[in-house]
Amino acid sequence: MSLKLFDGFRFTRRDTPVHRMDPRAKLILVATFFVGAVIFSNLLVLLAIFLVEIPVIASARSLRRWVRTMRGGAAFALLIFFMNLFFGGTLSLAIALTLRFIILLSSFSIFFLTTSPDDFGLALQQAHLPYTLSFTFTTAVRLIPTMAIDVQTIVDAQKSRGLELEKGNLLRRIRNYIPILIPLIISAIRRSVELAEALESRAFGAKKTRSSMVTLRMSGSDYFAVALTTVFLGVMVYLYLFSAVPSFEIPIKIPSLLQLF
Amino acid sequence: MLVKLPIIEVKDLAFTYTGLKKPSIVDVNLNVEAGEFVVLTGPSGCGKTTVCRCLNGLIPHFYTGEMRGSVRVAGLNVRERLTSELAEHVGLVFQNPENQLFSLSVERDVAFGLENLNMPVSEIRRRVDWALGATGTLEIRSSAPYELSSGQQQRAAISAVLAMQPEIIVLDEPTSFLDPKSAKDILGVVAELNRKLGITIFLVEHRLDLVSRYADRVLVMDEGRVVLEGSPREVYGEKAYLIGVGLPKVSMLFHLLRKEGFSFNEVPITVDDASKELRRRLTS
Amino acid sequence: MIAVENLYFSYRDGAEVLHGVNLEIADGEFLAIMGENGAGKTTLIKHFNGLLKPNVGRVLVDGVDTRDSSVASLSRNVGIVFQNPSHQFFSETVREEVAFGLRNFGYSGEVVRKEVDRILETLELTRYAETSPFMLSGGEMKRVALASVLVWNPKHIILDEPTIGQDYRQKEKLRKLILQLNMQGKTVVIVTHDVEFVADCKPTVVLLSRGRVLGEGPAEEVLVNQKLVDEASLLRPQIAELMGSLLDLGVPGNVIDTFQARRILAKSLLRV
Numbered sequence: 001m002s003l004k005l006f007d008g009f010r011f012t013r014r015d016t017p018v019h020r021m022d023p024r025a026k027l028i029l030v031a032t033f034f035v036g037a038v039i040f041s042n043l044l045v046l047l048a049i050f051l052v053e054i055p056v057i058a059s060a061r062s063l064r065r066w067v068r069t070m071r072g073g074a075a076f077a078l079l080i081f082f083m084n085l086f087f088g089g090t091l092s093l094a095i096a097l098t099l100r101f102i103i104l105l106s107s108f109s110i111f112f113l114t115t116s117p118d119d120f121g122l123a124l125q126q127a128h129l130p131y132t133l134s135f136t137f138t139t140a141v142r143l144i145p146t147m148a149i150d151v152q153t154i155v156d157a158q159k160s161r162g163l164e165l166e167k168g169n170l171l172r173r174i175r176n177y178i179p180i181l182i183p184l185i186i187s188a189i190r191r192s193v194e195l196a197e198a199l200e201s202r203a204f205g206a207k208k209t210r211s212s213m214v215t216l217r218m219s220g221s222d223y224f225a226v227a228l229t230t231v232f233l234g235v236m237v238y239l240y241l242f243s244a245v246p247s248f249e250i251p252i253k254i255p256s257l258l259q260l261f
Numbered sequence: 262m263l264v265k266l267p268i269i270e271v272k273d274l275a276f277t278y279t280g281l282k283k284p285s286i287v288d289v290n291l292n293v294e295a296g297e298f299v300v301l302t303g304p305s306g307c308g309k310t311t312v313c314r315c316l317n318g319l320i321p322h323f324y325t326g327e328m329r330g331s332v333r334v335a336g337l338n339v340r341e342r343l344t345s346e347l348a349e350h351v352g353l354v355f356q357n358p359e360n361q362l363f364s365l366s367v368e369r370d371v372a373f374g375l376e377n378l379n380m381p382v383s384e385i386r387r388r389v390d391w392a393l394g395a396t397g398t399l400e401i402r403s404s405a406p407y408e409l410s411s412g413q414q415q416r417a418a419i420s421a422v423l424a425m426q427p428e429i430i431v432l433d434e435p436t437s438f439l440d441p442k443s444a445k446d447i448l449g450v451v452a453e454l455n456r457k458l459g460i461t462i463f464l465v466e467h468r469l470d471l472v473s474r475y476a477d478r479v480l481v482m483d484e485g486r487v488v489l490e491g492s493p494r495e496v497y498g499e500k501a502y503l504i505g506v507g508l509p510k511v512s513m514l515f516h517l518l519r520k521e522g523f524s525f526n527e528v529p530i531t532v533d534d535a536s537k538e539l540r541r542r543l544t545s
Numbered sequence: 546m547i548a549v550e551n552l553y554f555s556y557r558d559g560a561e562v563l564h565g566v567n568l569e570i571a572d573g574e575f576l577a578i579m580g581e582n583g584a585g586k587t588t589l590i591k592h593f594n595g596l597l598k599p600n601v602g603r604v605l606v607d608g609v610d611t612r613d614s615s616v617a618s619l620s621r622n623v624g625i626v627f628q629n630p631s632h633q634f635f636s637e638t639v640r641e642e643v644a645f646g647l648r649n650f651g652y653s654g655e656v657v658r659k660e661v662d663r664i665l666e667t668l669e670l671t672r673y674a675e676t677s678p679f680m681l682s683g684g685e686m687k688r689v690a691l692a693s694v695l696v697w698n699p700k701h702i703i704l705d706e707p708t709i710g711q712d713y714r715q716k717e718k719l720r721k722l723i724l725q726l727n728m729q730g731k732t733v734v735i736v737t738h739d740v741e742f743v744a745d746c747k748p749t750v751v752l753l754s755r756g757r758v759l760g761e762g763p764a765e766e767v768l769v770n771q772k773l774v775d776e777a778s779l780l781r782p783q784i785a786e787l788m789g790s791l792l793d794l795g796v797p798g799n800v801i802d803t804f805q806a807r808r809i810l811a812k813s814l815l816r817v
Contacts (some may be wrong), residue, residue: 200323202377203374431573441780511784513803532787535787545817
């Protein structure tokens with residue numbers, strides 16, 4: 001897992017249909033992918049869901065970023081693949097479950113790449129979630145790129161003092177991260193205190209209710225997207241409940257490594 | 262006869278942070294009149310930030326400790342009012358621009374404080390437009406903080422504070438992270454707020470060469486106490502130098518010349534002043 | 546010697562930051578790299594110990610191409626002290642913190658103890674040896690950060706924005722320390738936008754703006770040049786501005802030092 005993973009979750013302002021979509025409609029879209037990926041273990045269905053996701057990512061002009069996220073999560077994906085083979089699953093199952101992981105990762109990625117944390121916070125607010133909750137969330141998201149820069153700064157400083165992160169056995173390598181983690185935690189705490197000071201000074205929490213300069217409004221195309229998504233969801237649920245999906249197995253048998261033990 | 266009270270009244274103020282043995286500030290007495298531009302300076306650790314925090318309620322409401330004496334801002338007793346109440350009268354701009362901006366667009370950040378006060382949306386929009394205009398940040402209203410230079414970020418932070426329409430704006434070393442040109446620009450914006458809108462300015466600053474032209478009064482602190490007070494001309498002298506204050510180089514130059522036996526009516530605080538005086542003397 | 550040859554560099558996701566920088570820093574030189582925030586100063590110095598490698602061009606440190614070397618081995622000779630001490634402290638005591646670099650380079654035991662004591666004394670930090678670095682004031686933390694690099698005695702020392710957050714007295718101490726290090730034969734490079742500090746130190750100045758070198762030369766020449774200084778988004782030192790405004794009265798223009806200005810003006814005033 002490298003820092004590349006975070007690239008696919010960082011919001012950048014762009015003018016694409018997906019970016020313009022109301023975050024609530026987007027949430028429903030992404031949740032549908034999510035549900036589909038979780039309830040099905042069938043390779044064909046998962047492949048279909050994955051293939052539907054690609055044009056969505058493409059229309060958000062975020063393919064390159066998404067690829068980087070995939071590269072960042074590749075290690076974990078491979079882990080899932082081999083673990084499944086190890087415990088005696090078929091090749092189809094292993095691929096399917098890896099695909100599931102990829103779809104879940106991509107779903108989150110689509111959402112956060114195209115939704116500003118502010119708008120997401122607004123969506124949560126307008127859904128009547130307590131403000132402190134949505135604010136905590138949006139601040140956390142806003143701080144991710146800032147923290148990533150901090151990590152790099154710390155790594156640079158420690159490498160310049162001769163720290164070699166890749167050197168030594170596993171135990172040594174874990175210990176090498178202490179000079180990275182401690183300053184990171186401390187700088188996070190410092191930053192939080194400064195943010196808290198600024199919040200206090202701008203009357204945060206002053207009144208029980210809070211007004212909002214911007215309100216989210218669903219447009220015609222947003223309702224259309226929600227309708228389409230609902231249809232898609234309906235089809236999936238039908239297929240699931242009535243097992244109407246042909247099962248499919250890749251005709252290659254991989255001996256279970258577990259049998260070796 | 263109605264006597265106008267100072268807009269900031271600090272009497273015998275002392276404060277010790279919880280967990281520390283020594284007080285950070287002791288015997289601080291200062292008054293600031295409405296519309297004044299006051300600069301507070303002094304060596305690191307002399308208590309300047311502590312004083313700033315006492316002015317908007319962060320002390321004693323956010324930072325706990327033992328507080329003695331009294332602080333009144335815009336007629337309100339800081340000890341008895343919540344920070345949120347005081348926020349409409351005293352704004353505080355911090356050193357690091359990055360950690361004062363919460364949203365992904367400047368205008369939402371400027372609206373942030375007003376939203377917290379549950380103001381009607383029309384009023385919020387009006388004030389946001391006004392604050393952005395007053396600080397010259399209308400063009401960057403839709404930008405995200407990470408797209409801006411630190412100078413622009415600091416401007417955005419000032420707009421955010423300004424939108425709450427406080428009578429007083431306190432700034433704690435706002436130019437620390439800025440390069441000289443951005444620092445000069447920011448201080449120009451602050452001076453304009455003082456001149457055009459009559460906002461009282463309480464500025465903590467090391468870069469005296471940039472602020473001297475605007476300051477009505479300069480206060481120097483050392484080891485928790487206010488040790489010098491007066492107009493910049495009165496304060497920029499040997500005593501301030503020995504405390505460790507970084508006087509403008511032109512002021513230092515004239516002090517040095519005085520030591521050589523040359524006499525001048527006044528010690529200049531800006532390059533213009535110095536240039537005029539030297540020109541007068543060299544061509545007479 | 547640190548030689549930068551036709552250096553072009555861009556970050557993975559961004560625009561090109563350095564466009565064809567050429568620079569030669571001789572052994573024992575005292576240099577200031579100046580420019581506005583975002584000019585590329587920090588990016589440039591990160592090439593000196595291999596943290597960053599050029600996209601085009603190359604950087605040679607004492608004859609070694611940085612692309613052929615690890616950061617650790619280059620850091621033996623090029624010590625970079627970064628801006629923010631709290632982005633590197635992690636130890637329980639100042640002594641531990643300062644010893645970190647030496648230990649990474651393979652030293653231990655008695656040698657470490659001796660060298661740490663030595664550098665703590667030089668930087669007047671001995672009384673804080675057993676204190677937690679986090680309990681110190683900002684200025685003291687900066688000194689500890691400096692100590693933690695000087696402890697392994699690198700030949701070349703790079704300071705990234707050493708004056709930020711420092712008051713006048715602390716800057717004076719720093720100035721004297723820098724001159725001391727330089728007199729010991731060390732190459733000292735400071736990255737800064739603090740013109741008044743540079744006016745006091747009088748190093749060679751390299752002006753960097755938007756990834757390009759605008760000019761190079763002694764501080765007294767570069768910092769008095771209004772055009773160059775403007776282009777680099779800096780301000781001229783006060784003394785330079787003052788003396789510049791009196792050029793027509795026969796006062797020399799390339800003065801940035803307060804004491805030199807005093808001498809010159811005292812003479813002129815006596816003649817009147």
